[in-house]
Amino acid sequence: MQLLGKIMGDPNKKDLKAIQPIVDKINALEPTIKKLSDEELQAKTAEFRSQLFLHLKGGMVLEDELVKLFQEALTEVEPLAKQCNDEMLRLSVREYRQKLDRSQHHTADLKDHLQDTLSDCFEVGYEKLSPLFNTLRVTAAMDKAEEDQQWPDETSDPQQATHSLLQKVESAIEEIDEELFQTAFDLSWKHFEQAKNAATNAEDKADERLEQLLGDILKKLQPEIVAIKAEAMDKLLPAIVKRYRTGKTLDDLLPEAFAVAREAGWRVIKMRHYDVQLIGGTVLHQGKIAEMKTGEGKTLVATLPIYLNALTGRGVHLVTVNDYLAKRDSEWMGRIYTFLGLTVGVIVNAVEPQTPERQAAYQCDITYGTNNEFGFDYLRDNMVTSLEQTVQRSLNYAIVDEVDNILIDEARTPLIISGQGQESTDMYAKFARWAPRLKPETDYTVEEKLRVVMLTEDGITKIEQLAGVQNIYEEANIDLTRYMENAIKAQVLFKLDKDYIVNDGEVIIVDEFTGRQMPGRRYSEGLHQAIEAKEGVAVQRENHTLATITFQNYFRLYEKLAGMTGTALTEAEELNKIYKLDVIVIPSNKPTARQDMSDLIYRTGDAKFKAVVEEIKERYEKGQPVLVGTTSVETSEHLSHLLEMQGIPHNVLNAKYHEHEAQIVAQAGRSGTVTIATNMAGRGTDIVLGGNAEGYFDSILRKHAERVDYIHDMPERNEDERAEKQEAIQQHIENMTEGEKEELFQQKVIECKEDHDRVLELGGLHIIGTERHESRRIDNQLRGRAGRQGDPGSSRFFLALDDELMRRFAADRVAGIMERVGMEEDMPLESKLVSRFIEGAQTQVEGRNFDMRKHVVDYDDVIAKQREVIYSDRRAVLERGNMHERIIEMIRSEVARLVDACIPSNMVTEEEELETLFKTLEVWVNIPEELVPENMHAVRRDQVKKDMIDLIVENYERRGAELKNQASEQGLENFEPQREFERSYLLQVVDRLWMDHIDSLDVMRQGIGFRSLAQRDPLVEFKNEAFRMFDELKVAIQHYTVDALLKLMNSDLTITVDPPAPQRKQPRNVRTNTEDIARVTGQAKTDGGQERTKAAQGQARKNGPQRNGGNRAVATATRAPSTMGKVGRNDLCPCGSGKKYKKCHGA
Incomplete structure (x- = not known):
């Protein structure tokens, strides 16, 4: 490695050397910036934003400007361009422009220069116009041949004559390689000869055949002609860009924007950025990690890239490790931003979730907050039932303070929003009393490095005697081993005042790195309950996951990510492999x-x-x-x-x-x-x-x-x-x-x-x-x-x-x-x-921890892809509002699936097949007798499928129209209850099944390692199983949504108007403790050597269709009890509560 370093050079020094010219530019601008008055300095923000906007619109998305620039370049290189009308030119660049529109939110595009953009656009536009130009060229060539009375097919050298004729109407022909032209001519001439020989009269349609010959040659040479014309237009671009380009990219703005921020820092808080801090700011803007020693002013450094990137208006997040720093820095450095005309918000645990205050903080140009708050808001935004409840904007750019703490130490810590389960906690207390009776080495062994315990044969026998069972590994008793192992772990591996403390009757984890309390964080898999039982405090029930994401996957959602810390170089490999972040060591202002x-x-x-x-x-x-x-x-x-x-x-x-x-x-x-x-x-x-x-x-x-x-x-x-x-x-x-x-x-x-x-x-x-x-x-x-x-x-x-x-x-x-x-x-x-x-020991542990974090990433990436699909699908429901067409398609698909399941062959072979199908569908619709065939054995499955789909869809649409009329009669004009039910039920079903899916994946993940005993790769097996389960999830979402809606529509619903009910902020059995968890940051250790802590966080869900408008009445659907119909105990309750029937009206 040392030899390689001598040959290749120190990459860190190369990076610093590349940044030095930028620093020189900033310093050169300083005297000019210092002369500006406060008003002139503050006006720079609007000037920068204007320049940035001009770059974005002129270089990327404005169709009119693209057409204008394309026409100017095209006229210079293509004589036939004057025959193109404005609409032709517009259509030729529209597809390219739309492609830019779709990608305009990516940071990379902000750095594209107008010249590069126009070069690509012009080539695409010219290629689209080429068929038109070829037609015009053929017409011009035929006119020239008639004028000269010299027809290429009548000469002794048709190839040379054709080349000469085309060259007269298109100069690019001269630049085309002779062999390429000969190949194109030979193939076209062959077709010409065949057409000529097939003609009954040699003179008949001779002109048409010659036109076809010239057209075929030009078509085959089209790629070469396009390339020649594009190259000619590229030569014109510098002059065009010089005249038309008035905007600047963020990189263009960097030197002057940094100089402005530096001067504002001095005027407002009497702090001036040193040159090394300018280097650090540039590194952060480039989306890298700046390692700066303690006391080098990382907080001040961050103001430079924050100011620059906030100019886009798309939001910048500064992520800190605790509320104190978030509040302190937002107030301290916020004075610089507000002086320069930017808005600053802060997200702390005191600000309630899903409130206007939190929304306003995210709408600011710059938002300070903790990693937990940002992560939980992302999860909560993907649990809301209306778009108005979301608080975050798109994840644009984040700077993570103490980046190693958050992206390394916290990497295996998933943020989890969970609801409380129903299981009894008595067993934990019982096993807490039994654990001290077991003897180390005799009844169990402890592996301190992995923090696991294993029961011996003697220990298993003793537990069976204490529990009064024959075999603890029978299915009915399998949980006993988990209770016992957790009780032993709590007894021997987790120590009071080291791993946790007890405060006000609550077990609070202590972060092993920071020594800080971590209220709200709980060990997983029953370990926390075991510690509570050991300490004699109230044992809380285990939680069920509603939504989860790891910090690794959350921060990788940002379009651009950067970080700063005093110690990151030792983890550079991990930061690069997982987050694609390079670490640049910034020299200190003074020698250490x-x-x-x-x-x-x-x-x-x-x-x-x-x-x-x-x-x-x-x-x-x-x-x-x-x-x-x-x-x-x-x-x-x-x-x-x-x-x-x-x-x-x-x-x-x-x-x-x-x-x-x-x-x-x-x-x-x-x-x-x-x-x-x-x-x-x-x-x-x-x-x-x-x-x-x-x-x-x-x-x-x-x-x-x-x-x-x-x-x-x-x-x-x-x-x-x-x-x-x-x-x-x-x-x-x-x-x-x-x-x-x-x-x-x-x-x-x-x-x-x-x-x-x-x-x-x-x-x-x-x-x-x-x-x-x-x-x-x-x-x-x-x-x-x-x-x-x-x-x-x-x-x-x-x-x-x-x-x-x-x-x-x-x-x-x-x-x-x-x-x-x-x-x-x-x-x-x-x-x-x-x-x-x-x-060596430290390196060994670091390597093991890296492997474990990488292991978490590999598995969580599988879940992340599924989460992305579910969340984007859910977002589409919130944004579109009207899901009627999708619901109708789901009904068609679900009915077809049930018909295929009940009638496996193309023809009905058994009467029981139709009977089973009709019995299944009768809870959705009343099947008229005329649809029941007399001779069931002569019925085709496709016909049954069509009849059932038509019947059910027709009944569904009819009921929707009836409910709309009822609402209208109640004074609710333009209110469609069925559309509200569709949206509400779909969201409820997705949320409920996604929650179950997460739990199922978690259970599978814990046991997938045993597949290695069969010489199978556990990760591959997990991916395959997760893919299969996700397919089943999509089918289940369709089934339960359709089932709930059709049962509801097949019942006796009435629309009434009631006063608006007060909104319940939190549902029962949902654990909400963001206010505690956000105060701290750190890592907690959990079972199996994996440091996984479940931070429970709840989110209120508003169920059912509602129209909120001050004191205006709210439309509600009421079902007559006598017509509830037959509902399965595990089906969604038809009342629309989102609960299972057995826990709602069936209780």
């Missing part, structure tokens, strides 16, 4: 001055933490700020306890205290500050040496208020007194004037500046890692918190042989080394060999 020291390895955890405390104490006494990274809540609290024993003041940032995150991080760079944080917590907020006065100003105000005499003297002996004191503090802050607050703020700014200089002298921020993570990237993220913007800093990891990574991969080898050299327990080992062991 951080000192990364070698790891220290101890034999035991106690010895390690003792050394960590000593290191912290030493740095604390010097006054140097220290950030300690831990891998779990449990570890952070253990270390906090040790520091308390030493009397070292410190702040703890973990899942239990995440609400104080911003203020803790803002103070972490102050001298003498010790901060303990779980990995990656506080990401997105810079640790500024000396502290960030703005970041912890709320804390400053509170401390200022606490020092006021009357507040300081207030007692805090009980809860009421403490609450009273807090209220007094808040009141005092509110009573402070803006001037007093500003004065206090400026004092703190000066203090922070002085402290900044002091911390620089002490060596900057010191990072201590208490354990190596599975991923090198997470370790690099921790190290990257120090040494921002060229500041000094240092880092060191303290390890122990009983750390999880060491224990699983390298403990034996390292222990052997330590024993051979006779090291004591508290003596550290510092060895490059051990570091290589650790790096």
Whole structure:
């Protein structure tokens, strides 16, 4: 690889070199832009949009302009063009123009130059006009032959004479290769001779035969003539483009737009983009990932491509990892956008789903939000029952902040909207009591690397005795093994305050990477319920999936995707293979001055933490700020306890205290500050040496208020007194004037500046890692918190042989080394060999995790294609509204299918065949006796099919007309109840069957791996099975939709007018907790080593036909109870509720 790099060069350097001229252009424009007034700078946005629009319309879609330009070029190269009228020219380019219309929403087309567009268009247009030109050429050639009285077929050399004649009327003939002309002439002359020999009179129709000869030759030479003319027109294009092209592409606008955004940033928030930030912005615009070190200003960098791409008016999404950052950045950077005339919205969990507020946020030019919110809104938009309820626009361009966290760590986390099931939860509590009775190794074995448990024969026997069954693998008892395995996992693999915490009677997952709480996320396959039973809290029922998508597939829906992070290079291969995203490392503005020291390895955890405390104490006494990274809540609290024993003041940032995150991080760079944080917590907020006065100003105000005499003297002996004191503090802050607050703020700014200089002298921020993570990237993220913007800093990891990574991969080898050299327990080992062991283990785990994520992609891609079909079909129902023609076609198809099923042969062979068919159809329509044949054996299947289809369709149309008349009589003009039923029922059936289909695919996916035992590829088997199931789904959608509608139409329906009922926001048994899940981001581990967490999110569904118009009455269909007819218990209830009959009117 090193040799290849020397030969090919560093691709990263090549990319940076290619961008440098763009940066030079931006810098060259800066003096001019600086001279503009605020009004002139703000007017640039409208100017850019105008130029962009002119490019789009002139280069792509305006038919009139294409015709005009084509006519100009054509007249120059084709003398016969003057005989083409405007309509001929228009038709010749229309197909090409329509092709552009269909593809105009693709970003690639925005980059097409007008010259390339016109070149393709002119060639297509000329080719379409060529048959006309050939006809005109033949006429002109015949006129010339008569004028000269020289007929080619009467000469001694017909080929030469023909060539000479055609050349006189079409100059392009001269440029055609002689062999090509000879071949065309020989074939045409052969036909000419045959026609001449067949004529009864040699002189008869001689002119017609000669015309045919010339026409055949020109037809065969047409591709060459088209190519020659197209080339001639291409030579004219630069001059044409120069005169007509006034628009610009986004790439054309980039230098000036970036210069404008840079100047606006300085004027509005006093921040100017460095050259390296201009490089980063260009990389993001190109749809790549910019790796920028901590503190290099990624938040500011994003303003450049966001401003540029927002000019299209098609929306730009900035994706963050939590609500705090989304809100902060939208307000902070939003000042730049609003100054330049763009609109900014933010999507946070406080904004209710499917509300005007959320719709308005998406309609803005720029929308900030979390990955969860964007993903759930996409799913909810594909569950609504009317187009007005959708909130998102097309997915145009997204920039993902902390892209590695979202696209790598979160990759296997599906977003799932689910409804609660009906299963009992008693079994979980029972098995939670039994699990401690089983003995490790004797009754079960644990595979820590894969996080799975396996029952032994003794364990199976013990469970059978406890459950009182003979065989747990019988079909009736098969769930018992799942309950037991989950109970054991909950007991031995998932630890309180490490993998989860219990808060207010709820088990909340803790992200292993960030240490943040993840409310709303639940382990799948019953594991979460097992943990709830273990902890003695209320066990919630399992959920059934209503809609799901992985982040991998959601973000691949965007037309253009980009990302930024401090650590992506180690995952470059995965990002390229899965997302087609290249990683470009952006150089830092100042050289990195951080000192990364070698790891220290101890034999035991106690010895390690003792050394960590000593290191912290030493740095604390010097006054140097220290950030300690831990891998779990449990570890952070253990270390906090040790520091308390030493009397070292410190702040703890973990899942239990995440609400104080911003203020803790803002103070972490102050001298003498010790901060303990779980990995990656506080990401997105810079640790500024000396502290960030703005970041912890709320804390400053509170401390200022606490020092006021009357507040300081207030007692805090009980809860009421403490609450009273807090209220007094808040009141005092509110009573402070803006001037007093500003004065206090400026004092703190000066203090922070002085402290900044002091911390620089002490060596900057010191990072201590208490354990190596599975991923090198997470370790690099921790190290990257120090040494921002060229500041000094240092880092060191303290390890122990009983750390999880060491224990699983390298403990034996390292222990052997330590024993051979006779090291004591508290003596550290510092060895490059051990570091290589650790790096090898991390690489091994990263490779395994990549394979697992790729495995998820391979399987989820199958579901994604099906989801795309269902969602686009569903969208078509919402957009078209009137589905009558489609429903009639479904009725015809379904009746035909049933006839074929009941009568397998072309003729009826048994009376039972017709009887079965009529019995099946009688719930849909009353079959008149005249349609029942006397001699059933003489009946053809096709005739039966035609009769039944005609009867049912005719009855359906008649009932539709009757209902429309009833509605009209009730004062509802132009209201067609049947059309409302069609749309409503189709959506209900699609949603219900799609939900069942997802569950079925999930079940199949879990067991498909066993196919490998039969030497079959599980992925291929899954694709085949999923394809078969999808075909069955389409048939089922047709059947249940037709069945419900025909039963409804065959009943005694009446149309009445009722006052509009209040809309229920959420249906029962639907879990809705987006408000919790959106607050955090991360990854949770689930069964079988797969990290799959189900985030339940509900969406209200409005069932039945409704007309909302303020206080206007709503038309409802009412069926008389006496005419309900015979309805199957598992059929959709005819009342239109969308529920099964047995759970509605049949309950």
